Amino acid sequence: MSPAKLWLLKLSQRAKRARYAVEAAFAFGVLALLKPLPADAAISTLAAVLRRIGPFLPRQKVVLDNLAHAMPELDEAERRAIARSMWENLGRQVAEYVFLDQLFDYDPDAETVGRIEVSGRDLFQRIHATGEPAIFFTGHTGNFELLPICAATFDLEVTALFRPPNNPYIARRVLAARTTTMGALVPSKTGAAAGLAKALQDGASVGVLVDQKFRRGRLGTFFGQPVRTNPLLPKLARQFECPVYPARCVRLPGNRFRLELEEAVELPRGEDGRIDVDASCQMLNDIVERWVRDYPDQWMWLHRRWDPTSLVDPRAGAASQKA
Incomplete structure (x- = not known):
C-alpha cells in the first residue's frame, strides 16, 4: 500500500472512531436523562421522540424499501404508518435497556398478572423437568431481550448468541447491561458456533436470533424474496439432536409484554434421516414471517435483510450449498 493510501486509510479510521464516539456520547446522554424518570414515563418519552424524528433519519429509506419488498400489497401511506410505529417500538426498546430489571416482574407463582405475561409456562416447566438442552430461536420482535430473562425465571440456563452493535462504545455498554440480567453470551463472530456447541455439550440450552442477513448463509426466501439465512441453528440441531422451540415477545399496550x-418444531429431514439444513432455514424464515405479519410494526425493518449483494455467494461452486 502506498504512503498516500495508508494515510487515507488511517484518516478514515480516525474519522469513524470519532463518529462512533459522538454517537455513543449522544446515546449515553439521552439514557442518562431518562434514568431518573419513572420507567413508564422514560419509555413513553423516548418512544414519542423516535416516532417523530425517525421518519426523517437516513435509515428511513431502508425501512420503506424493506416494507415495499415484503408487503407490496400495502400502499405508501400504510407502509409509512408501520414505519412510524416501528420507530416508536425502537424508542421503547432503547429506553427499556435502562429498566430491564424493573420491567421484568413475572412471577410464575403469582395469582395476578403484572407487566409480563407468559404463554407457554407449562412448556417452560416441562423443558426444565427433562434436564436436557434445547435450542430456542426468535426474531427482532417486541423486546426480544426479555426472553432469556424469562428462561432464567424457570431455572433454564441459556447461552445466547449476541451480535454486538457496530459502534464499539455502545457495544460495550449493551453487553454490560445484558450480562447483568441474562445468561451467558456468545458474540456472533468467528468461534461463535464452537461456543454454542460447547454450551449444548455441557447441558445448557442456547438461544439464537434467526432473522438477520448472513452473507455466507443458505439461499431461501423471506416474504417471497430471496435471502440468505444463517445455517447455524439447523447444524447445531442436527449435531446434537435436541428439540428446537420458537419463542417471541409481543408488545402490549401500557408498556406490557406477552412472552410466547x-x-x-419438527425440522425437515432428508432421505438419510438427518436434518435438512436448507429446508430448515426456510422453515425458520417462514415462522418469523408469520410473526412479522401478525405485528409488522414490532419488527426491526432497519436491517438490510434483502440486500441483493448478499445473494452472490463468495464461495464458488455447488459445494457451497452442501452441509
Missing part, C-alpha cells in the same frame, strides 16, 4: 413459547 411455542411447541417444538
Whole structure:
C-alpha cells in the first residue's frame, strides 16, 4: 500500500472512531436523562421522540424499501404508518435497556398478572423437568431481550448468541447491561458456533436470533424474496439432536409484554434421516414471517435483510450449498 493510501486509510479510521464516539456520547446522554424518570414515563418519552424524528433519519429509506419488498400489497401511506410505529417500538426498546430489571416482574407463582405475561409456562416447566438442552430461536420482535430473562425465571440456563452493535462504545455498554440480567453470551463472530456447541455439550440450552442477513448463509426466501439465512441453528440441531422451540415477545399496550413459547418444531429431514439444513432455514424464515405479519410494526425493518449483494455467494461452486 502506498504512503498516500495508508494515510487515507488511517484518516478514515480516525474519522469513524470519532463518529462512533459522538454517537455513543449522544446515546449515553439521552439514557442518562431518562434514568431518573419513572420507567413508564422514560419509555413513553423516548418512544414519542423516535416516532417523530425517525421518519426523517437516513435509515428511513431502508425501512420503506424493506416494507415495499415484503408487503407490496400495502400502499405508501400504510407502509409509512408501520414505519412510524416501528420507530416508536425502537424508542421503547432503547429506553427499556435502562429498566430491564424493573420491567421484568413475572412471577410464575403469582395469582395476578403484572407487566409480563407468559404463554407457554407449562412448556417452560416441562423443558426444565427433562434436564436436557434445547435450542430456542426468535426474531427482532417486541423486546426480544426479555426472553432469556424469562428462561432464567424457570431455572433454564441459556447461552445466547449476541451480535454486538457496530459502534464499539455502545457495544460495550449493551453487553454490560445484558450480562447483568441474562445468561451467558456468545458474540456472533468467528468461534461463535464452537461456543454454542460447547454450551449444548455441557447441558445448557442456547438461544439464537434467526432473522438477520448472513452473507455466507443458505439461499431461501423471506416474504417471497430471496435471502440468505444463517445455517447455524439447523447444524447445531442436527449435531446434537435436541428439540428446537420458537419463542417471541409481543408488545402490549401500557408498556406490557406477552412472552410466547411455542411447541417444538419438527425440522425437515432428508432421505438419510438427518436434518435438512436448507429446508430448515426456510422453515425458520417462514415462522418469523408469520410473526412479522401478525405485528409488522414490532419488527426491526432497519436491517438490510434483502440486500441483493448478499445473494452472490463468495464461495464458488455447488459445494457451497452442501452441509
